[in-house]
Amino acid sequence: xxxxxxxxxxxxxxxxxxxxxxxxxxxxxxxxxxxxxxxxxxxxxxxxxxxxxxxxxxxxxxxxxxxxxxxxxxxxxxxxxxxxxxxxxxxxxxxxxxxxxxxxxxxxxxxxxxxxxxxxxxxxxxxxxxxxxxxxxx
Numbered sequence: 001x002x003x004x005x006x007x008x009x010x011x012x013x014x015x016x017x018x019x020x021x022x023x024x025x026x027x028x029x030x031x032x033x034x035x036x037x038x039x040x041x042x043x044x045x046x047x048x049x050x051x052x053x054x055x056x057x058x059x060x061x062x063x064x065x066x067x068x069x070x071x072x073x074x075x076x077x078x079x080x081x082x083x084x085x086x087x088x089x090x091x092x093x094x095x096x097x098x099x100x101x102x103x104x105x106x107x108x109x110x111x112x113x114x115x116x117x118x119x120x121x122x123x124x125x126x127x128x129x130x131x132x133x134x135x136x137x138x
Contacts (some may be wrong), residue, residue, distance in 0.1 A: 019046040023059035030067055040071045041079075045086070052093035060099040062107055068094070068119050080125040087122060 016039065020026040026047075033039040047055060072087065080087065094100060107115070 016042055016046065019048065019051050020055050021051075022033070022054070023056055023064075026055050027064055037071065037074055040067070041075060044068065044071060044090075047090070049089035049093040051088070052090060053097055055096040056094065056099060058099065060094075060097060060103045062103055062111060065100075065103055065107075066111055066114060069114050073118055073121065077125065080089060080121060084122075084125055089126075091118075091122070096135075 020029060029043060030040060033043060075083075102129075104115070
């Protein structure tokens, strides 16, 4: 039993050490972090916006997309405030990959609501940051 926990820890350490280079690696690693929100967000933060195209260039399915969006949605407002630039760049890069539009065509109503919720949360976070910036300039 102890050896399996050592193997899992080693696998997680390896997966969290660097960003994935393709969709297969991304999907495999995210499944291994299924019930571990902190590891999922850390893993996503490893993916730089400039690398999103390489990871999702040929594949993007509804389930992994929802895992990404829901992982972001589960973060608190302090995370959104401190990761606003990253999140905007990451999502901008994700929307620009070729399979994104096709993936969105097959989203059900609940999944589309998840997309809208994240977009609204990002917009609210940006508006709050702008208000604080405006106040600081007074």
